[in-house]
Amino acid sequence: MTEEIIIAGFGGQGVLSMGKILAYSGMMQNKEVSWMPSYGPEMRGGTSNVTVIISDERISSPVLSVFDTAIILNQQSLDKFEKSVKPGGMLVYDPNGISRHPERKDINIYQVAATDKAGELGIARLFNMIVLGGFLKYKPIIQEEFMKKGLEKSLPERHHKLIPDNLNAIKVGAEIIKEYHTI
């Protein structure tokens, strides 16, 4: 198993931390992992993205141009990365603020209305965990117990009391994700 993922959105949406939690959880499940961020001017406002690879084998390139899965959180990122999903791959996106929806017919596309749901539940800061939960429903590459361990490892101890809320947000994501176009 090798899963090559790009996560992209605005700086400050928790793109990098979502990727980090995924990578830590993969490591706890004894997988090979890599986490490669975009760094530089785009981090300071504008778009931010991270490539996460989780595999049973030694990882070759941590930098890729095509992906099994794209997790997309804003319009600019959708415009940039929709074409980078491998045929037969998966695209997960939050429709909030999206005016031009994905058009590919050769990939599986899912919507997770995480921004709206997080607002409704009063958990805006856990919006990225809702998205992650949606992704994990269709690509269950990490088991729940290892997500918990990954959160323990990646969050500083003073935030450990938030882990149950994080796990709950992952569950919410799995509940609200819906098919947009499947092949």
Next chain:
Amino acid sequence: MKELRLMKGNEAIAEAAIRYGVDGYFGYPITPQSEILEHLMAEEPYKKTGMVVLQAESEVASINMVYGGAACGKRVMTTSSSPGISLMQEGLSYIAGAELPCLVVNVVRGGPGLGTIQPSQADYFQTTKGGGHGDYRLITLAPASVQEMYDFVGLGFDLAFKYRNPAMILSDGVIGQVMEKVQIEDYKPRWTDEYIKKSFPWATTGKNPGKPHIIITSLELDSEKQEKVNIHLQKKYKECQEKEVRYEMIHCDDAEYIFVAYGSSARICQKAIQLGREKGIKVGLLRPITLWPFPSKILGELAGKVKGMLSVEMSAGQMVEDVLLATKHKVKVDHFGRFGGIIPTPQEVLHALETKIIGG
């Protein structure tokens, strides 16, 4: 006991320095390697091992602080990225001339000039062919993973002290910024003053009644003597070339074509090999781990066995010159690179092999 962590390459350099018992770090922040100084400041090793961590006023000051610390037999280091490393070249030449050990890390970004903060490998010439003035060499290690970023700190210091010569870790923005799993070692104690005094008679360790003064210098105005200094240096470099060449071969056994690549380019080539082999192209990788001394001998041997070699670098073609020297035109050699901070894709690399070497 070994512990498994997920770390950035830059953080791994810093953590390795603390745990290897390094005495001093002197540096000045610059993207894409600022996490090294940040991690050191956050870990406060001066409280744990007594290691000094100091933000100098400039890169010139950093390298000269390293010069001073090295003269005392201490394990000292600095890190920077391309423009900062350019500022250090005078100091590096002096340290090599004075035959002192130290470790310098360059997390390369695109140039020339201030260039870009994105990854590049365009400092190969600067590192392996001089950079500073005079006939000197830097022992140069090229890590291709976060684990190697960690491991090469210790290896770099070991080689630097073995040959009394500066060692360089030549990395780039990809390996500095990526997070991967890394096995970290237990804390090693720093060397005691007694140990340094006993082991390194060349070091200035304070008053030594009855023994001759130790003078650390790279100056020798008498040409006869200065030539002897150079002959001695060359003898040392020759020994280093005979004993310290390191490289990795991947899928070379049945290969008809070879990628030659180091650092992050070598990782991209591994993906290109996967894609190539799916198409039936028998391609392998020779990854130099030491860029100086360069693995010329094995490349010469491979030249007689394969149909072509492609040197893949994030530069306009620098290492390719060493590949050409090593293979002596016995085999077709070409270069493929992107530069200015652009990272080539595995697909591009494979396409270059198909068009420049196989079909070319």
